[in-house]
Amino acid sequence: MKKWLLVLAAVLLIFVAGCAQDNGGNTGNNAAQNQNAETNNEAENGANEQSEQPAQVEEVTLNIGASEIPHSEILNFVAPILAEQGVNLNIVVFNDYVQPNVQLYEGELDANFVQHQPYLDEFNAERGYDLVSAGGIHIEPFGVYSNRVQSLDELEEGAKIAIPNDPTNRGRALLLLAQNGLIELSEEAGTSATPADITNNPHNFEFVELEAAMLPRMLDEFDAAAINTNYALQADLNPLEDALVIEDAESPYVNIVAVRPDNQDSEAIKKLVAVLQSQEVEEFILENYNGAVVPAFQ
Structure with missing residues (x-):
């Protein structure tokens, strides 16, 4: 009888030891899992923080020719707005209509803002150029x-x-x-x-x-x-x-932003035209020129 008691006690000791080892293993696994979860959460939070940061805007500079009034004044007004969008304007003022087109065609300028569409059409035909309009901005009644x-x-x-x-x-x-x-x-x-x-x-x-x-x-x-x-x-x-x-406001001589075919679809040109055709520019024209310059995109 004593032998059976000893055998039973030994079996109970082995069983208790096994349970203790299982609990220890589970405890270790749980700790590891918790640590992995914390690491994953930290990584995920870090990724979220990075995604919440504003993406860096690649800056570009547009060399644009302009007549002094009102073209360069309008461009100087929109320059800070465009700078916030990564487009810096280098405004070159001209006192004639020929050189802005020549320099645009030859690549010294990226765009010009000096003329209406009929003049550009005539200039292209005379010089064999292929300059195009990126958008109409205003009318200057003659x-x-x-x-x-x-x-x-x-x-x-x-x-x-x-x-x-x-x-x-x-x-x-x-x-x-x-x-x-x-x-x-x-x-x-x-x-x-x-x-x-x-x-x-x-x-x-x-x-x-x-x-x-x-x-x-x-x-x-x-x-x-x-x-x-x-x-x-x-x-x-x-x-x-x-x-x-x-002339009245129905004049067909809309002043345009002229560009080359190779850059008319660039993001910088699109941003330039979008801002020039914005409500802010409409208000600027109406407030500053008292009808001598009329927005063409109202």
Whole structure:
């Protein structure tokens, strides 16, 4: 009987020891699992923290040509907005319409903001260029100015009227004069009208063609002059107050951002045009130019 008791006691001791080992193993496994879970959570939290940080915006610089007023003023207004989007503007101011297109075509500029679509079309045809519009921004109503008379009716017989010498703006000036009854043009003339297309000139006006940028400076030399609004503004002429006649807001001569075909779809150009066509720019134009410059994207 004692032997059986001893055997039973031994079996119980072995069983208890086995249970203790199992519990110890489970405890170790649980600790390891808990440690792994904590490590995984830390890694996951770290990844979340990294994902919550704003992605670094790659900065680019756009070299853009512009007329002084209003183009460069509008670009200077949007420059801080674009900088926040990683696009820095290097604004190069020009006093003519030729070099901005030449330098754009040759790659010295990434874009320009100086002209309307009809002028670009004419320039491309003349030079064999393929520059394109990335978007329309505003209209600058074209006007006729004078330091000698207060209205077109006061122009005397044989008065000298200065007009731009580039094909598009020359035609634009003659069309404006025709619309106000000073002359008549042939039906085929269109936007490329020249003095040779005048079919009726009842007051024998003399038309003198000059570079557009010179017209405000030469205004005293003529009885009247048809002047682009950007050059009028530079000469402190107020189109709404000083112009004898002016185009209305329905003018088709929308000023555009011109680019090359190889960069017209770049992200930087898209951001530039998007900001230029934003509500902020619309408000800036309306508040600063009092109708002398009209947004074309309203």
